[in-house]
Amino acid sequence: MYNDIIIENFSDPQHVGDLESADIELEVGNSVCGDRIRVQILLDDNKISNALFRAWGCATSVATANIFCDSLLNQSLDSVCQRDVEYKQQMLGELSPSQHHCMDILNELHQLLSEQRVAEDVANG
Amino acid sequence: MINECFEQLEKLGLDPVKVALSSVSELYAMPDSQLLAFKTELILQAYRFHYENNAFYRASCDQKGVTPNSVSTPEDLLKLPLIPISLFKSNDSHKLLSVNLKDIELEMRSTGTSGIPSVSRRCSDTVDNAILGIYSMYREFLKISKGAGLYLCPSTEEIPEMGMIKALNMLAGLLDTHQFMVKNESLVVEDALSQLDEWKNKFDRHIIGPPFLINRFIRYLKATNTRIKLDKGSFIITLGGWKRFSGEMLSREEFNQECMEYLGVEPSQIRDIYALVESNVVAIDDEHGVKHVSPFIHFSIRNPKKLDEEVADGEVGQLAILDPLARSTPGFILTEDLVRLLPEQSPSGRSGQRMQYIMRLPESTEFGCCAVNLDKRLDDVEAEQNCPVVA
Numbered sequence: 001m002y003n004d005i006i007i008e009n010f011s012d013p014q015h016v017g018d019l020e021s022a023d024i025e026l027e028v029g030n031s032v033c034g035d036r037i038r039v040q041i042l043l044d045d046n047k048i049s050n051a052l053f054r055a056w057g058c059a060t061s062v063a064t065a066n067i068f069c070d071s072l073l074n075q076s077l078d079s080v081c082q083r084d085v086e087y088k089q090q091m092l093g094e095l096s097p098s099q100h101h102c103m104d105i106l107n108e109l110h111q112l113l114s115e116q117r118v119a120e121d122v123a124n125g
Numbered sequence: 126m127i128n129e130c131f132e133q134l135e136k137l138g139l140d141p142v143k144v145a146l147s148s149v150s151e152l153y154a155m156p157d158s159q160l161l162a163f164k165t166e167l168i169l170q171a172y173r174f175h176y177e178n179n180a181f182y183r184a185s186c187d188q189k190g191v192t193p194n195s196v197s198t199p200e201d202l203l204k205l206p207l208i209p210i211s212l213f214k215s216n217d218s219h220k221l222l223s224v225n226l227k228d229i230e231l232e233m234r235s236t237g238t239s240g241i242p243s244v245s246r247r248c249s250d251t252v253d254n255a256i257l258g259i260y261s262m263y264r265e266f267l268k269i270s271k272g273a274g275l276y277l278c279p280s281t282e283e284i285p286e287m288g289m290i291k292a293l294n295m296l297a298g299l300l301d302t303h304q305f306m307v308k309n310e311s312l313v314v315e316d317a318l319s320q321l322d323e324w325k326n327k328f329d330r331h332i333i334g335p336p337f338l339i340n341r342f343i344r345y346l347k348a349t350n351t352r353i354k355l356d357k358g359s360f361i362i363t364l365g366g367w368k369r370f371s372g373e374m375l376s377r378e379e380f381n382q383e384c385m386e387y388l389g390v391e392p393s394q395i396r397d398i399y400a401l402v403e404s405n406v407v408a409i410d411d412e413h414g415v416k417h418v419s420p421f422i423h424f425s426i427r428n429p430k431k432l433d434e435e436v437a438d439g440e441v442g443q444l445a446i447l448d449p450l451a452r453s454t455p456g457f458i459l460t461e462d463l464v465r466l467l468p469e470q471s472p473s474g475r476s477g478q479r480m481q482y483i484m485r486l487p488e489s490t491e492f493g494c495c496a497v498n499l500d501k502r503l504d505d506v507e508a509e510q511n512c513p514v515v516a
Contacts, residue, residue, distance in 0.1 A: 007226045011219050029240075036241065054216055056241045058232045058286070062216070098285065 015069035035061035146257040152420035153475035171449035181220040207459040254450035274303035277334030288402030329358035335365030354389035
């Protein structure tokens, strides 16, 4: 049911935690019964220097949060926001139908990050 | 004698847990002391398995000085370290696994008012045990093998991982037909009524769902002064909390009265089920309205202020569940529920433990299961529909 990427990232997540102050905060979730993920991101000279998460939900969603945070480190916001569908699919590996909602979660996290970047661009003129 | 019995079963290549799961009536016919000895052996076998296979649990046991060598009698069950329910909601719930994640077959969840899901993970062996245990309890107390089920809840297709719905949906396999009446977060009571009418004189019609939603159905019947006469073989089957999102408590007595008045059933046809997604226990009302704990699972009722002490039978305390069916995570759980064990003899003649649910712990951070959120969502949708203000 679980591929090796999901097993490794769920069983030994490296990016769980809270930042005292974050430059960007992303939150995805279903208020009724679904998974919840909160990601905090720290920027340093337009590159992501740290990303931590808290996640509540199925094993694949917890793993997704860890994979997402890991993929952000030392990347520019521009490069993260330009990731294509194929790249994002490879991040999670092959998923069974019951895990596929985590692909939506990963897409939503990228989407929210893009929106934040646009908002920051507007704020910075 | 029990030890010899277990040795004989194992010599024959039989799993004592599976034997117990298919012998519910026989277990309930045992004298209490014998049943407790039998359960104790099942629980201690499970304890040894988790101690050997779960580093996190073993470290907790070692820290408390409890090892497989230090537990052997029913009195020792009190020593087994308990997993608080909150750990099933934590970020690092992977540490609860006694098997590798790749052996996990099914994830189930429940979400209370906090919105944080409690996720329980079951391996193939645990799924086998859970399914056998639930079906054998359904057969013992409901004896259902036919009829039509009006489900006043969403389908497992809409929310596939929700433990409560999954357990209720298992009943559908015993029926001839069924319909889920909550679709896209909406319950159209008129549709439910016409479905019942369509099944009239063809099937025993059962109404199944969380108490709130059945109560919502009855409120409509009351408001429209509609009375239904269900069938002699019908059941009203409830599973889920009795406290609404607003904090309002549904009264079981009032609920029963209204079922009798508006659905035309006798009290013996109204059956409530107590279950928790983190455990494999189902406690089901018998025909006298007395809830029986699955005979292979042990309830230990603790003093909430001193959790290493049990309260006397009949007194209210915090429920600890010792569940030998759980193989993927330790089934020794400290719940946030206040219950009491009923000391009186069962009028049904069954031995074992009987329980009464009282309430969630007052200091619990949340109450209810997913049904509570569902009830709120239906309220919100209704309020949106009735709001005269243009959005």
